Amino acid sequence: MNNFTGNFTTPEASTNSTTDSFWLLESLEMFMCSINLLFGSPVHSYVIWLIVTGTGSGVASEFFILNLSVCEIGNCLNCLFNIMSVFFQRISKLPIFLLGLFYTGRPLFQCLMCVERYLAVVHPVTFLKYKPLRYRVICCAAAWILVLGSCFCCLFIVYAKHVQIHSQLFSLQFLLALSIQLFCLVAVLRALKRSGPGERGREEENPMKRRAMENRKRKRELSEDLRTKIVEKYQQSQGYKSISRDLDVPLSTVRNMIKKFATHGIVANLPGRGRKRKIYERLQRRIVRMVDKQPQTSPKEIQAVLQAQGASVITPYILKHGAI
Incomplete structure (x- = not known):
């Protein structure tokens, strides 16, 4: 009898233990929501302000980041509504409805960003084809429609008490988003690891050509x-x-x-003979005199006169030394 009494747990004690555990989990949830609200809201608001004001690369190139930041602002507001629902039971449905932003919005916009980077690195021609803003607007509009459907789905599943369907559906969605992001990440890393056309050419360079370049460097x-x-x-x-x-x-x-x-006794270059003159001083003085006497004479006429006298001079030297 004493042993039975010692091992028996009263219903009141079990209820108190469950209540304490529930209160501990709820307190932890409130703490995490507070951290997300205090730090997430100003950071994502600042990101949105930078994109809208044009401080970064512009709205067109950062459109997916803009939508992701808006989605994260919605998650931060969901944290606020979750805290307020403890004191105001009337808004208890709103945090459940906004769970679609967390389950669908965040991974979906992250996947769009990863696919955009994947196309830019691995398939640059296709990326340039779909670079205009209208394609990003179409993708984001479709994403927001899916997010809205996910929000209604969360509300329906929770109130219909299909917890197992809820967990299976969003676990499958999470694994799909994770696989897409990992594929894009691995593909981008492989593309960046490969050597470019110029580097591949240097690697396969002819040894004779490499030796000639080294000798050229030595002869500087x-x-x-x-x-x-x-x-x-x-x-x-x-x-x-x-x-x-x-x-x-x-x-x-x-x-x-x-x-x-x-x-x-010196290390500097020795003075050499220099470049030979293309025209002698006597011939240069003759050209100057001809120009002074008849300024309207053309260089070709002077060249013909000099050739008749046995001197061969090209037209550019007549222009240079005669100052015509």
Whole structure:
């Protein structure tokens, strides 16, 4: 008898335990709704303000983000109505109706954003074809119709007490949205991982061509500071190979630079003969005199006179030196 009494739980104690658990879950739900309302509302309102005022890329390119932010504002209002329904029983149906925004609106607009990014990266030609705003408006209008139907569906299922149908329907919807988003994500990552046309060409470049490009880089003219460093290292009793390795300069260049310094005492380029004159000073003075005597003479007439005298000059030099 004592054992039966010790193991028996009275109905009052069981009712108190259930009431405490229900109150704990309700308190946790109120806390999460408060966090969502306090932080979600200002953030999404700021996003909507940025898109509408044109601070970002514009309404056309961020139309799906705009609709998602509006949907999230509705979820935040649903949190507010959920808190108020504890004190006002008249609005208890409104939070149930707005559950469609959470179950359908959020994943649906996220899927539209993922599909848009997928087309932009993987199929850019198709993306440019459907880039105008009217296609986004059509997609969002269809999405809002589905969201409205989901809201009425939530209201009907909860009041009809078909809890199992409710859970199965929205679990299937969640898995479908998740699979679409994962497919778009993996496809975009694979597309970004592949090398582009220019990079693929560099990878498959001919070894002879690569060696020629390296030799071309080696033949670039050395700066005067680098030439001075070569001479300084040589004066510090450092060998040719060591200087070539330290300064990344070909061995033959190091040898020629040191030989040049030993012969001429400088590292700068030696003054050369320069470019040969295309026209001599005597012929230039003759052209100037002809122009001074007859300013209306054309370059072709001067060229004909000079050719008759045994001098061959092209027209551009007559224009340049005669200042016609």
